[in-house]
Amino acid sequence: MRLLQRGRAAVTLENRTLLAAVRPLNGLLSAHRWGEYVQDMLRLLLPCDALIAPGDTLRVNGAPYVCVAVRSLLGHLQADVRRCAG
Numbered sequence: 001m002r003l004l005q006r007g008r009a010a011v012t013l014e015n016r017t018l019l020a021a022v023r024p025l026n027g028l029l030s031a032h033r034w035g036e037y038v039q040d041m042l043r044l045l046l047p048c049d050a051l052i053a054p055g056d057t058l059r060v061n062g063a064p065y066v067c068v069a070v071r072s073l074l075g076h077l078q079a080d081v082r083r084c085a086g
Contacts, residue, residue, distance in 0.1 A: 011044060012059040013052060020060075021045040025080065040083035041068075045076050052079050057086070 011020045023043045042060065046052065056067045058081065065081040072078075 009061050011046065013050060013056070018046060018050055042081050044079045044081060046079055048076060050077055052077065
């Protein structure tokens with residue numbers, strides 16, 4: 001299993017580039033919930049004005065991802081994304 005990424009990343013969402021904080025998914029529930037994709041999952045902390053919904057495609061540091069879950073928190077959006085082929 002590779003080490004999970006943590007830090008900051010440039011996220012391109014609908015031709016708009018945002019700076020996001022990248023956090024690893026932790027806990028056994030997350031690992032079992034996403035199954036084989038857990039190594040290709042990232043949790044992004046985005047600004048409140050980011051327009052993102054489950055099913056949207058985006059690029060994180062140039063790599064393609066698809067959003068699987070979004071949660072609105074005080075001061076930011078939390079988006080769980082999964083690496084995809086396109």
